[in-house]
Amino acid sequence: MNTEHESPLASLEPGSVVLYEHPSGERVVESLPRDAFDNLLVLTTRGDLARLERTVTSHGGTPGRVGVVPITGATVDYTGPLWITKQVAPSDLTGISIRFSEAFRHVEPGAGWVVVDNLGVLAMYVEEERLYRLVDSIASAVRKRDARCVLATTTGVLGERSLARLRDTADEKITR
Structure with missing residues (x-):
């Protein structure tokens, strides 16, 4: 289990944005500090939401306080306590933006966290400039x-x- 002292992201202040570069096989949610799981929105290209739920629980979080925007062309088969938006294809940046806006209403000022994982996957589907504009708006x-x-x-x-x-x-930028 990650503690505040172990997390490379623990010192992230409200209103801050960090570019987090991590080794292959690592999931960014596993590097979040404990308090991130109290109000978290994850835009993920990974369809295994049951694994995400287990990560939230193992870090002492409550899955019902974690929202997910599934960005995948594959079917998302999940019926657990994480709250999820409709899935959207990785090539549909307008759809991603809409789903983000809908879910972002639940991110609390001063306390909430937003994680956009696997930017490299999104980069395979869209032009760099379009991805940059989406990331900049988020x-x-x-x-x-x-x-x-x-x-x-x-x-x-x-x-x-x-x-x-x-x-x-x-x-x-934090490189792990």
């Missing part, structure tokens, strides 16, 4: 709400140019 909304945002990618998946643009959107 980061702006999070800052306005005084929440916290983690933009995650697997090390080595995005090119230097893409990483630099995303880094410009974030307040800091």
Whole structure:
């Protein structure tokens, strides 16, 4: 179980956005501090929501306080306590933006967290400029709400140019 002292994201202040680059096989939600699970919205390209639920529980969180925007072309088969929006295809940035806006209403000012995992997967489906605009709009909304945002990618998946643009959107970059 992750504790506040172990999490590389524990010092993230409300209103902050971090670009989090992690090794392959790691899931960014496993690196979140305990308090993130009190009010968390995850935009995920991973369809295994039962695993996400187990991660939330193992970190001492309440799954019913975690929202998910499933971004996948595959069928999402989940009927647990996480609250989820309708799934959206990774190539449908307008749909992702709409689902984010709907779910973001539940992110509490000063306390909420937003995680966008697997930016590298989204980059495979859309042009860099369109992805950058989506990420920038999410980061702006999070800052306005005084929440916290983690933009995650697997090390080595995005090119230097893409990483630099995303880094410009974030307040800091953490490499695990």
